[in-house]
Structures are given as C-alpha cells and as structure tokens.
Amino acid sequence: MEYICKLNAILTERNITNEEFTDKIGISRAALKGIINNETLPSFSVAFHISEILKMDIRDIWIRVKEQTADGILDDYIESLELSVRAENALRRKRIVTVRDLLDSDFDFKKIRGVGEQIEAEIINKISEVRTRIKQFNKK
Numbered sequence: 001m002e003y004i005c006k007l008n009a010i011l012t013e014r015n016i017t018n019e020e021f022t023d024k025i026g027i028s029r030a031a032l033k034g035i036i037n038n039e040t041l042p043s044f045s046v047a048f049h050i051s052e053i054l055k056m057d058i059r060d061i062w063i064r065v066k067e068q069t070a071d072g073i074l075d076d077y078i079e080s081l082e083l084s085v086r087a088e089n090a091l092r093r094k095r096i097v098t099v100r101d102l103l104d105s106d107f108d109f110k111k112i113r114g115v116g117e118q119i120e121a122e123i124i125n126k127i128s129e130v131r132t133r134i135k136q137f138n139k140k
Contacts, residue, residue, distance in 0.1 A: 003062040008036045009085045010054060010061065025049055073134055074100040081126050090115045091123070099130055 011021055022032050027046060034040040041062070042050065051058040063079040076099045078091055090112045096102050102123075109120040 002065040003038075003041065004065055004080055004082070005035055005038050005062055006079055007032075007050070007061055009088075010056070013085055014054075021053075024053055073130060073137070074098065074103070078102060081130070083126060084119070084122060086114060087119050087122050087126075090119060102127060103130065 011018065018029060018032055018036075022029050025032075025046065026049075027042075031040075031042075035042050041047070047058055047062070051061055054061065063077050065076060065080050077097060078088060078099060078101075081099065081102075083091075090109070091102065093114075094105070094112055096105055109115050109123050110117070115123075
C-alpha cells in the first residue's frame with residue numbers, strides 16, 4: 001500500500017517551518033525531510049504524534065493511493081494528483097474529492113473562488129495527464 005504525505009502542504013498552509021515542527025515532534029530535520037518527500041513512512045507513534053499536534057486525522061495527512069488501474073486512478077483522492085494547495089482547496093470548495101469527481105466536472109474552473117488562469121491551467125493539465133494514464137491502462 002502506498003501513501004502520499006501532505007505534511008509539506010499542511011505546514012506551508014499554517015506557516016510552520018520545518019525547524020519549528022521538528023522541535024515540536026522531536027525528530028531530526030533529516031527524518032522530517034524523508035517523511036515530507038515520501039521517501040519513508042514514520043513509525044505509528046510519530047505519525048500519531050504529528051496528527052495530534054496538527055489536530056488532524058492521520059488519514060488527512062497521509063493519503064492512501066489506490067491500486068494503479070484505471071478504476072484505481074479514478075477512485076484516488078485529488079491529493080494523489082499532487083496539485084498545489086490553492087488548486088486542491090478550490091476543488092474541495094466545489095466538493096470535488098476524487099479524480100472521478102474531477103473528470104466528471106464540466107464547469108468553468110475560473111468561476112471557483114480563488115482560481116485564476118494559473119490554477120485553471122494547472123487543473124486542466126492534470127486532467128489531461130490523468131486521461132492519458134487511464135488510456136494507457138485501458139490499452140493493456
């Protein structure tokens with residue numbers, strides 16, 4: 001099972017530096033870097049401590065990536081697309097939670113509060129990438 005760590009985006013959103021955070025949770029900067037870069041998973045006790053400090057559900061920090069099939073891609077959460085924080089927040093405001101929701105949406109993204117040309121282009125590029133990946137799975 002593979003997970004994507006959203007910790008970097010969360011810390012950025014809350015204006016918490018890596019140095020401040022490592023001091024709070026009691027791990028080295030190198031360990032935090034490995035966690036943030038999805039190179040390692042923390043022990044359960046460290047992950048639980050992180051979720052307590054952030055006052056977040058552990059599943060909102062580490063997102064499970066579904067099996068890489070066409071249906072698995074569609075059922076993934078939008079976090080698996082590694083969009084910018086602004087793009088993810090904009091999609092959540094429209095209740096777009098999964099990749100399937102995103103592909104089924106047919107509205108003008110610029111009408112979402114906080115979405116300008118740059119964010120719209122980012123979302124449209126991701127949609128294109130996902131459709132290409134799904135086509136590749138369907139060819140197999």
